[in-house]
Amino acid sequence: MLKFKSLTIPLFAVIFILILIAFSTTYTVRFTEIAVKTTFGSASEQSIVDEPGLHWKLPYPFQSVTKYDKRTRIVQTRSETVQTADDFQIIVESYLFYRVSDPLKFFRSFSNAGDRAQDHYAKAENDVLRDLLRSALGETSKYRMEDLFTSQQGASVIPQLEQSVGEQLVQGGSGGQSLDDYGISIESVGIDRIVLPEETTAAVINRMGANRDRLAERYESEGRSQARAINAEASSNAERIRAFAQRRADEILAKGEEEAAPYLAQQNINPELAVFIQNIKLMREAMAKKFTLIFSTSDYGMQLFDPEIIKQSNGEIPVPKPVETDDAGAEG
Numbered sequence: 001m002l003k004f005k006s007l008t009i010p011l012f013a014v015i016f017i018l019i020l021i022a023f024s025t026t027y028t029v030r031f032t033e034i035a036v037k038t039t040f041g042s043a044s045e046q047s048i049v050d051e052p053g054l055h056w057k058l059p060y061p062f063q064s065v066t067k068y069d070k071r072t073r074i075v076q077t078r079s080e081t082v083q084t085a086d087d088f089q090i091i092v093e094s095y096l097f098y099r100v101s102d103p104l105k106f107f108r109s110f111s112n113a114g115d116r117a118q119d120h121y122a123k124a125e126n127d128v129l130r131d132l133l134r135s136a137l138g139e140t141s142k143y144r145m146e147d148l149f150t151s152q153q154g155a156s157v158i159p160q161l162e163q164s165v166g167e168q169l170v171q172g173g174s175g176g177q178s179l180d181d182y183g184i185s186i187e188s189v190g191i192d193r194i195v196l197p198e199e200t201t202a203a204v205i206n207r208m209g210a211n212r213d214r215l216a217e218r219y220e221s222e223g224r225s226q227a228r229a230i231n232a233e234a235s236s237n238a239e240r241i242r243a244f245a246q247r248r249a250d251e252i253l254a255k256g257e258e259e260a261a262p263y264l265a266q267q268n269i270n271p272e273l274a275v276f277i278q279n280i281k282l283m284r285e286a287m288a289k290k291f292t293l294i295f296s297t298s299d300y301g302m303q304l305f306d307p308e309i310i311k312q313s314n315g316e317i318p319v320p321k322p323v324e325t326d327d328a329g330a331e332g
Contacts (some may be wrong), residue, residue: 024059097187105183136168
């Protein structure tokens with residue numbers, strides 16, 4: 001038993017040493033990672049390890065391994081004040097998605113930031129990508145405020161602005177280097193927020209009011225022009241209709257006079273008879289309906305209906321005296 005205890009400590013020491021050796025001479029690459037194995041801090045094309053699994057290396061400081069994530073990463077910028085083509089100040093917040101496309105170039109560009117991959121990411125994002133993105137947002141100066149903000153669906157130029165910013169990012173970095181020289185690939189660029197400063201908001205509101213006034217004036221001018229055209233057309237049509245109606249009336253009147261001429265000629269032979277016939281016709285037509293005749297008590301034969309005469313006669317109807325005449329027919 002004592003012998004077993006004496007062997008336990010050396011055994012554990014050997015196991016611990018083996019674990020340290022295995023830890024310092026092996027490394028694991030996940031399927032989402034790609035590794036750069038350096039020898040005395042230098043890397044070459046043969047230093048790239050992209051096959052997932054367990055791999056061997058010499059212990060530190062002979063060799064070291066830096067593993068980069070192959071998945072897409074995001075960089076968000078702070079609010080940046082930019083100017084539009086029509087001299088408005090706006091605040092823009094943007095973002096970009098990128099990934100490490102060439103781990104060897106990425107390692108050579110940012111390995112001086114530290115030994116960890118996170119240090120390399122931080123240097124790339126803070127010193128290169130954010131600066132380039134802020135500089136590329138200067139493309140906003142090519143567009144007008146009314147092009148960025150519009151009431152028509154799909155008419156905004158913000159997608160074009162995002163494309164222009166992405167092209168500027170790919171073209172170059174500090175020192176004339178492109179992002180490809182850094183081993184970085186841009187997946188997409190976007191603008192997630194645009195804020196108007198207070199003074200810009202007031203200017204935009206004033207500009208919108210002026211635009212509405214110009215539109216209202218233009219519409220009123222067009223309306224007046226259309227009204228004049230409509231009135232002119234209506235007057236022309238009315239004049240044409242009146243002329244047609246007058247001609248038609250003259251034709252009807254002429255035809256009526258022509259048809260009435262024989263009857264008028266016959267009536268002129270005996271005018272008294274024509275008047276008598278017209279009076280008879282009038283009476284016949286008038287008496288065919290209910291009517292009321294009003295006579296004055298001063299008319300001949302109507303004195304009998306005078307209330308004063310009836311009162312004076314004590315209810316007796318006076319008989320008018322006959323009128324005496326001489327042989328010549330004159331009143332006596």
